[in-house]
Amino acid sequence: MLRGRRAECEALERLLRAVRAGESRALAVCGEAGMGKTSLLEYVVERAPGCRVARAAGVQSEMELPFAGLHQLCAPMLGSLQRLPAPQRDALATAFGLSAGPAPDRFLVGLAVLGLLAEVAEQRPLICVIDDAHWLDHASAQALAFAARRLRAESVALLVAARTPEVTAEWSGLPQLVLTGLSDDEARALLKAAVPGVVDERILDRIVAETRGNPLALLELPRGMSPAELAGGFGSPRATAIPQQIEDSFRRQLTPLPVDTRELLLVAAAEPVGDPVLVWRAAQGLGITVAAAMPAAGLVELAAQVRFRHPLVRAAIYNAATPQERQDVHRALAEATDPEVEPDHRAWHKAQSAPGPDEDIAADLEQSAGRARARGGLAATAAFLTRAVELTPDPQRRAERALAAAKATHQAGSPDTALNLLSIAEAGPLDELARAHVLHVRGQIVFAQQRSRDASPLLLQAARRLEPLDVPLARETYLDALRAGRFAGSLGHGVSVREMAEAAAGAPPAPHPPQAADLLLDALAVRYTDGYAAAAPMTALALRAFRDAHICGEEGLHRFHLVCMIAMDLWDHETWHLLSRRLLRLAREAGALTTLHMALAARSLAHTYTGQLAEAAALAEEQETLTEATGRATGSRHESHSALMRVAWQGREAETAQLIDDITAEALKRGEGLSLTIAGWAQALLFNGLGRYEDALTTARQARQQTAEGAGGWEALVELIEAAARSGETDEAADALTLLSQMTRASGTDWALGVEARCCALLSTGHVAETAYLEATDRFARARIQGELARAHLVYGEWLRRERRRLDAREQLLTAHEMFTAMGMEAFAQRATRELQAAGGTARQRPVESHTELTTQEAQIARLVREGLTNNEISVRLIISPRTVEWHLGRIFSKLNITSRRQL
Incomplete structure (x- = not known):
């Protein structure tokens, strides 16, 4: 046992026993410098006979070189690389410079590391020890922490040592073994063992108090003291921090x-x-x-x-x-350093050797940045370019490099640093094109920071400057500006969505033949200048172009989410589902982590509209798994909107209220009126489901007002019409129906015309009402919009009951009740129950199928097996190793008393 570390050593031995038994463990050993983290790692290694040990250590001067720490750990394991799935194998090979290829996404690299560790551990337990994790390069830390969170049943131990104040976001989610100073008795015993000869007791007391039980300080400080100091107590205690004291001791x-x-x-x-x-x-x-x-x-x-x-x-x-x-x-x-083998290390050393500006070295760094980008090292790309800026003597060249460094730094996830670099670029002599690029990048950064209100005027200004200089980029920037303006909505300032649309309409025309994005820009420009109906044919043409185009890679990931939103605006269910499914597939194939979160949210929302709330919830669970695996903070606008609509349809009042409070607070802070519109619409939907029509009318009115001022759609009008009709405000409902009908007829889809028919029926009587109700149910059934179909059956049954046609009413209400119950829309189901009872009927009890004994992840795996996915495919989807999938399946089979995937 290490002195004073009995409890910690016992915890590490338990960890080793678990790994030898086939389990996996990840642990962060945290403490100030000198607390004994390295000694505890060595303790584990010494007690791991029969296990394979892999080592890595962070190096402060190496923090800017991507995947350097990961290469230390994994280089001896690369013989197992070929056993990984091709996308993971290629990502890791590219990251290590073993093969050329597009920049690998960090998500795929992390998944590859997880798979590689699991493959190596198949032969014997694997112990990975990573010292000074606070000095690992960001790319390595992210990939290793990603893998650490997903270890479960691979016989892998991953231990990292990091300083407590410097534990990064990557490691903070791991179980921690926090080291504090030794007790006074243990500290005195260690000090006496380390210092031979006579030591004054007062000096011992002073050193113990001064070091606060830091083991390394106790060992090192006396080495820098003379025998006279130790024996006589001359000198006064210093007040410097312990790491500095230790460093001073080494320096002496x-x-x-x-x-x-x-x-x-x-x-x-x-x-x-x-x-x-x-x-x-x-x-x-x-x-x-x-x-x-x-x-x-x-x-x-x-x-x-x-x-x-x-x-x-x-x-x-x-x-x-x-x-x-x-x-x-x-x-x-x-x-x-060999310039052929290690050109980037050579360039970095040359840069550190430069006493002042040097164009040759700056040019070498620029080339290194290009190589780093090809390996997916965005942080290294930014570091090389930033140092190149510092060494560039020519002001114009320095400004150009600062602009490139700002772009790379923004992509690497450091927006504040990127904005500082943009300021350097702006201070230099730039031509008009470069200055327009500065504005464009600044707008993108601000929008990525979820500040839509501030982003839209910047992007509009950039687009206007780009018009005479770069027409394709100008049109792309106008599209970005309209997207930001759409989110800003009623909270935008300085420039309205209409003004942006007018500017976009006056932009130079697209080349012939126009691309899908060009068609979308033209359609949106008309949408916000001449209105929904005028733009509908152009919007349909743009959506068709996106459906037919073979779009992949960054372009597809960049645009598909906006296109999904436009398809929803047009009530184009088929395009929405096709493109949301394609977006999710592209995000998974590319391993694009940020886009994958967004794609899951978009697909979840599409399922919610069709009443497939179980599927929507499963995708939400996958989002939570992804968030947990990557340590990513929650709160994305897309994820919140998707979750809000799901709980509103389910009638969960408390959860809806909490989400609305959170979304409203964030929307006001970020200047996103669209979020307020969605929140009002969701609350109106909830209140209509609960039968609280006056409350629904109040919130729908507010949402409609925000829609009129901003860039929202038709949803609040639908809720307002039902709430107003039920509250006796028929004139207000009729006005809203007139506006809605202009949009639904321009769209012309079954979904749109079904909505119009149901709303018309609510305000009609006799044969006209019944014809409209029947049309609504017929159109919704063809469009496969199950939630809206169930609502049509519900309001039709309510009307039939008031017409005293109780038998017909019971048939419609029973259908509505069964549909709502099957979809998990409890508030609407209870409303149908009340109406059914009033009509003299009784709701049939539906048997509930559930396997409550399965954990959330076991249920996910069971669902994916049922869909026909293999263990490898499930491991990629749920971000765990195939061996962990197999382990979970064993538990699932045992709990359900089955023996095969076919039975499952």
């Missing part, structure tokens, strides 16, 4: 070393890969001989890999050097 140990030894240590500290051949080659270039290594034996090991006694030794050595000494060492490392 460097002082008596020969000059060439200190220089050799600096070479090793500046070389991030830990390659001893490269270190010695650079040292020889500086005139350092092998003899210089002898005095450094206690601080660094120059064997198969360069390893310092502690990471803070490396930091102390590097920080103690003067800027000139660091530049000299990086220059020597650059000269020693």
Whole structure:
């Protein structure tokens, strides 16, 4: 046992026993510098005979190089790479530079790491230890943390050591073993064991108090003290932080070393890969001989890999050097690095060696940025370009590189840094095209930050500037501006959606033949200038173009979500389902994580409209799984809208109210009027389902007002008409029906005309009403819009009951009740029950099929097996390893008392 760490050691031994028994474990060992994290990792390794051990360690100077830490860990495992599914295999091979290809998505890389660890552990348990995880490059940390969250039954242990204040978002979701200082008794015992000779008790007390039980501080601080200091207590306690004290202690140990030894240590500290051949080659270039290594034996090991006694030794050595000494060492490392094998490391060392601006080095960094982008290293791309900006002497070239760096930094997920780089670009001499690009990027960043109100005027200004310079990009930017303006709606400021549409209408025409996006832009321009009916034929043409076009990759992922929203506006159920399904498939195939969240939300909403609430909920569960696996924060506008509509249809009043409160607060903060419209519409739908028509009328009126001011659709009108008709406000309902009819007839789909027929029936009498009710049920049945069909049966049955046709009423109400119950729309089902009882009928009790003994993930797996997916396909869908799928299936078979997938 390590001194003072009995409980921690016992926890680690339990972890090892679980892994040997076929389970998986992930653990973050957290604590301040010097708390013993590395010692505990070594404790695990020493007690893992028969297990395979893989190691990696973060290096501070290597943090900008993508996948460097991951390569450390996985390089010895690459013999198993061919056993992974092709998309994962290709993503990991591209990330490691083993093959050329498009930039791999981080989601696919993380899934590949999970699969690779599971494959390697098939032979014997695998222990992965990652020291100094707070210094891993972001790409590696993201991929490893992704895999760690999904480990379940692969016989893999993944242990990371990270400083407590610096635990990043990637690692924060893992189980943690938090290290605190040793007790005073343990600290005194450790200190006495480490310091030979006579030590004054007061000095012991002072060091114990000063170090607060930090084990490394207890061991290292006395080494920098003279015998007189230890024996007599001269000097006063220092108030510096513990890591700084430890670093100061290491630095004092460097002082008596020969000059060439200190220089050799600096070479090793500046070389991030830990390659001893490269270190010695650079040292020889500086005139350092092998003899210089002898005095450094206690601080660094120059064997198969360069390893310092502690990471803070490396930091102390590097920080103690003067800027000139660091530049000299990086220059020597650059000269020693093979430009054919490691061009990016060479360029980085050259950049660190530069005392001032240097165009040649900046150009090399620009090339490195291109290579990093090809490997999917967006953070490295941004880092190379940012350093290139600093080294560029020519102001115009510097501004151009700052613009490129801003784009890369935005894509890498650092919007604030990207905005700073844009400011540098704006300060330089840029031509008009570049200045328009700056505005475009700024608008994209602001929209990505979910500030639609601020984004739309920026994008409009960019589009106007681009018109005479780059027509295709100008039209694309107008489309982005209209999308942002659509979200801003009634909360937009400075420019309305109509103004943006007028500007887009005056843009240069699209090339012939126009692309699908060009047709959509023209349709939206007419939609917000001349109205819904005028734009409907053009919108249908644009949707047809998107359906027919073979769109894939970034273009498809960028545009399909907007197109799905437009299809919903046009009541085009077929296109909406086709494109939402295609968007989800593209997102899964590309492993595009952000888009996958959005695609799941879009597909879930499509299922909600057709009454397939179970399928919508399953996709929501998949979203939650994805969020958990990636540590991604929730709160996306798309996810919230989808969840809100589902619970409103289900009649869950408390959940609907909570979601509306959350969405409203976010909408006001971000300036997104569309979210307020959707919230009002959902609340009106809920109240109509509950039979609270006056409440529904109030909220529908508010939603209609926001729709009139902004860029919403028809949904609030539908709820307003039913609520007003039931509340006796027939004139208001008739006015709303007139407006609705203009839209439904322009659309001409069964869904649209079914909505119009049902609303007309609510305001009609006699034969006219009955004909309209029958038309509504017929059209909804053809369109397969089950929720709306059930509502049509419900209101038809209510009308029949008031007409005293009780037998006919019971037939319609019973149909509505059974449909609502089957779909899980409880509020509407209860409304149908009340009407059925009033008509003298009784609702049939529907047997409920459920397997409550299955966990959420087991139920997901069972559902996917039923759909015919293989274990590998399920593992990709649910972001777990195939071995974990197999483990879950065993539990499912046992719980359900079955023995095969066919029975399931």
